[in-house]
Structures are given as structure tokens and as C-alpha cells.
Amino acid sequence: MAKDKTLFYCSECGNEQTKWFGVCPACGSGGTCVEAPVSPRKAVANKKLIVNEPVSINNISAEKEDRISTGFSELDRVLGAGVVPGSLILVGGDPGIGKSTLLLQVCKNMAEEGRSVLYISGEESIKQIKYRANRMGEFSDSLKLLSETSIDTIEAVILDAKPDIVVIDSIQTMYREDIGSAPGSVGQVRESTNALMQLAKGEGIPIFVVGHVTKEGVVAGPRMLEHMVDTVLYFEGDRHASYRIIRGVKNRFGATNEIGVFEMQNKGLVQVLNPSEYMLEGRPKDASGTAVACLMEGTRPILVEIQTLLSRTSFGMPRRTAVGTDYNRVNMLMAVIENRVGITLSDYDAYVNVAGGLKVSEPGLDLALVIAMLSSVKNRVIAPDTLIFGEVGLAGEVRAVSNVEQRVAEAKKLGFGKCIVPYVSLKNLTKDNDIEIIGVKNVREASELV
Numbered sequence: 001m002a003k004d005k006t007l008f009y010c011s012e013c014g015n016e017q018t019k020w021f022g023v024c025p026a027c028g029s030g031g032t033c034v035e036a037p038v039s040p041r042k043a044v045a046n047k048k049l050i051v052n053e054p055v056s057i058n059n060i061s062a063e064k065e066d067r068i069s070t071g072f073s074e075l076d077r078v079l080g081a082g083v084v085p086g087s088l089i090l091v092g093g094d095p096g097i098g099k100s101t102l103l104l105q106v107c108k109n110m111a112e113e114g115r116s117v118l119y120i121s122g123e124e125s126i127k128q129i130k131y132r133a134n135r136m137g138e139f140s141d142s143l144k145l146l147s148e149t150s151i152d153t154i155e156a157v158i159l160d161a162k163p164d165i166v167v168i169d170s171i172q173t174m175y176r177e178d179i180g181s182a183p184g185s186v187g188q189v190r191e192s193t194n195a196l197m198q199l200a201k202g203e204g205i206p207i208f209v210v211g212h213v214t215k216e217g218v219v220a221g222p223r224m225l226e227h228m229v230d231t232v233l234y235f236e237g238d239r240h241a242s243y244r245i246i247r248g249v250k251n252r253f254g255a256t257n258e259i260g261v262f263e264m265q266n267k268g269l270v271q272v273l274n275p276s277e278y279m280l281e282g283r284p285k286d287a288s289g290t291a292v293a294c295l296m297e298g299t300r301p302i303l304v305e306i307q308t309l310l311s312r313t314s315f316g317m318p319r320r321t322a323v324g325t326d327y328n329r330v331n332m333l334m335a336v337i338e339n340r341v342g343i344t345l346s347d348y349d350a351y352v353n354v355a356g357g358l359k360v361s362e363p364g365l366d367l368a369l370v371i372a373m374l375s376s377v378k379n380r381v382i383a384p385d386t387l388i389f390g391e392v393g394l395a396g397e398v399r400a401v402s403n404v405e406q407r408v409a410e411a412k413k414l415g416f417g418k419c420i421v422p423y424v425s426l427k428n429l430t431k432d433n434d435i436e437i438i439g440v441k442n443v444r445e446a447s448e449l450v
């Protein structure tokens with residue numbers, strides 16, 4: 001009797017092996033081996049052989065695709081001007097962050113435009129969805145709900161109803177009957193995504209798929225899930241704060257690292273069209289240790305407030321924490337200040353916070369961090385209408401950053417009167433009498449400004 005066959009998958013990269021492995025031969029990660037039944041190959045014997053001929057690149061018409069608006073300009077920009085028909089879009093994020101809420105609102109907007117929309121939930125009953133929807137106001141009749149977890153049934157429903165847009169909430173609850181393992185397992189997630197991919201591409205229906213994330217912040221299931229889909233969006237934000245950020249980390253149809261900013265209110269998510277103003281709300285104007293920095297999120301400059309507190313340590317080991325930015329970068333900048341400016345910081349505790357809860361990793365933040373820390377140590381207030389950006393190198397030099405003009409324009413828009421920028425970037429700026437621009441060459445010069 002033939003034994004039920006199983007294969008071993010790497011939960012990190014999706015690589016399959018016939019034998020158990022300790023370290024994945026493909027990606028080298030350890031302890032990621034999971035066993036799953038072999039997915040049966042569908043019979044292809046009676047399939048007609050379609051001869052697909054190569055076509056000259058000049059004979060392919062590629063008019064701008066008709067993008068479908070989600071009704072949120074913040075989300076459309078992250079997607080690259082709207083949803084592309086036939087694309088598969090993965091939306092990841094922590095539980096309770098608002099994935100289902102956002103997608104239900106997207107469905108609502110699209111249905112109002114007269115499109116037929118199908119929202120399929122494997123997590124909630126249609127009553128529960130309706131309960132959530134009640135807070136959002138009136139819905140159009142062309143939005144249909146379905147509570148279902150079988151991909152085979154879903155496939156049949158989609159092929160029958162041919163909706164204009166489909167939402168699957170969430171991929172971890174979906175299963176295919178011909179695969180033995182439990183929903184959420186590597187094999188199921190992989191094959192379910194595959195089936196949805198074929199549906200999206202074959203029928204030209206855009207499909208949004210919700211994916212849960214693990215503790216480490218990646219979409220649960222094989223990493224390969226991210227490779228399979230066209231677009232990956234991540235929902236970020238502090239669950240206790242009301243703002244939410246949606247970030248594009250992969251996009252076959254647009255730029256990545258664009259962000260959209262939303263606020264969770266009691267009637268659902270509301271887009272925040274002026275995030276800089278939002279991030280700077282309630283900022284103290286006469287406290288030392290704070291400075292305003294400018295970062296580029298995709299094509300848009302965003303101002304954030306950097307707060308630092310340096311106080312003499314009462315123990316031998318100084319404490320250092322960084323919230324919203326890279327801890328190692330903060331340590332590096334403190335070492336640069338010690339060495340290149342000559343201020344001893346080794347007996348200071350340092351607390352760094354990017355107010356507003358945004359997570360930032362741009363090197364353009366360095367100069368503002370340095371100036372904020374110097375302001376805290378010297379207990380001198382930075383004028384509240386000052387904007388600072390620039391990268392700091394190990395030699396203490398202030399290096400150029402991109403999009404200087406755009407950052408200065410954002411500062412002007414928000415009523416800032418002064419910008420501290422890298423000296424080397426001055427040549428990229430045209431003379432402007434409305435705003436004072438100060439170029440600094442190194443951290444020593446920056447320290448003299450504080």
C-alpha cells in the first residue's frame with residue numbers, strides 16, 4: 001500500500017525537500033523545517049496545448065492600465081495610483097490594527113462607484129461584519145458578504161459571480177480540501193495563495209488578501225507568500241495611538257516605501273492628508289532636547305519631532321533606549337559627539353523618542369538627533385521654527401541627503417523660518433528670502449549652533 005506522501009518545507013523561503021533538514025539548503029535558516037502533505041498535481045492530460053508565441057516588444061500595446069480607485073487617495077498613492085486589475089495585494093499587520101476595517105471601507109467606496117464587490121471572511125460571520133459596518137454608514141447593494149474558508153468553494157463563487165473586486169480575510173483561515181494539513185500551515189497558505197493568484201490573473205479580478213503577522217513582524221507562513229503576490233502592504237502604528245500607517249514594501253506596479261496615513265475614529269479609518277501637521281501636534285515649544293527633523297517617506301516629506309533626554313546616570317552602566325528609531329544608530333551618534341565634539345556622554349543615560357510613533361530609519365534624521373541630544377546636554381532650547389536634516393558620518397562630517405528642495409518646501413509650508421542642512425546640499429537650493437538656510441559641515445559646527 002502506498003504511504004501517504006509528505007514533503008518538508010522551509011517556513012522561511014518555502015523551499016521543499018524530500019528529507020527532514022536542520023538548516024535549509026536554500027536560504028540557510030535553521031529550525032524552519034515543517035512537514036506537510038504533498039499537494040496533488042492536477043491532471044493536465046486533457047488540457048489543450050496552447051502555443052504561446054513570443055511577441056516583438058514594439059507590438060505590445062501597453063496603454064496606461066485602468067487603475068481602480070480605492071476611494072482613499074492615501075491608499076491609492078501607496079498602491080501607485082490605484083488598484084491594477086488582476087493584481088493580488090497582500091495586506092499584513094498586527095491583530096486589531098484595522099486591516100478588516102480598512103478593507104471593508106475600501107469595499108464600501110468601490111461599491112458606491114457601482115462596482116460589484118465580494119468580501120469573503122474566514123474569521124467573522126456575516127453578522128459580525130454587518131455589526132462593524134453599521135458604524136460606517138450606508139452601504140450600496142453591490143457589496144456582497146460571504147463567510148467561507150474553503151478555497152474550492154470560493155473559487156466556484158468567484159467564477160460564477162465574476163465580481164469586480166474580491167477581499168479575502170485572512171489567508172491563514174483558508175484551506176484546500178485536497179491538501180491534508182491544517183489551515184494556516186505552510187502548504188495550505190502556499191496552495192491557497194496559488195489558487196487565488198490564478199483566479200486574479202485568469203479573470204483579471206484584483207484580490208486583496210489579509211495576512212497575519214508573526215511576533216517578528218513578518219507575514220505568517222512561508223516568506224514565499226510575499227514573493228508570490230504583486231503588492232505587499234503593511235499596517236503599522238501603535239494600537240494605543242489612533243493613527244495608522246500603511247506602508248508599501250513591495251509593489252510591482254508602483255514605487256515602494258510610499259506611506260499612507262490614517263486615523264482610527266469611531267466610524268472607521270479616516271485619511272490624514274497633512275501628516276506633518278498631525279505628527280507635530282501638541283509639541284512643546286520651549287523644552288530643551290527636542291528638534292524637528294524631516295524625512296522622505298516615498299515621494300513625500302514628513303516632519304517629525306525628535307525628543308531626547310540625557311541625564312546623568314546614577315549607576316555605573318548608563319541606560320539607553322530608542323523608541324521609533326534605530327538603537328545602534330543612536331549609540332553611534334553619541335560616540336561621534338564624544339569623539340568629534342569633545343563632550344563626554346558615557347556617564348549619561350539617554351532616552352530617544354520619535355514623537356507620533358512613526359518608525360524611522362532614514363539617515364537624514366542623524367543631524368536632528370545629534371542637535372537634539374546636544375540641546376538636552378547643554379540644556380538650551382532649539383528655536384521651535386527650526387527644521388533640521390542631514391546624515392552624520394563617523395568622522396563627524398555632515399553628509400548630503402536626497403530631495404533637499406522638497407524638504408525645505410515642506411518646512412516653508414508649515415511656517416518654519418529656519419533650516420539647518422548639510423553644507424554640501426546648499427548648492428541644490430535656490431536663494432529664498434522667506435526662509436533662513438544654515439549649512440553645516442560637521443557636528444562641531446552643529447554644536448556651535450546650539
Ligand code: TYD
Nearest residue numbers: 095096097098099100101135265266267268
Ligand atoms: P480590525 O479591523 O478588526 O483589525 P484587524 O482586522 O487588523 O485585526 O480592527 C479592530 C479595531 O479597530 C478594534 O480594536 C476596534 C477599532 N475600531 C474603531 O476604533 N473604530 C471603528 O469604526 C472600527 C470599525 C473599529
Ligand code: MG
Nearest residue numbers: 099100123169
Ligand atoms: Mg480582521
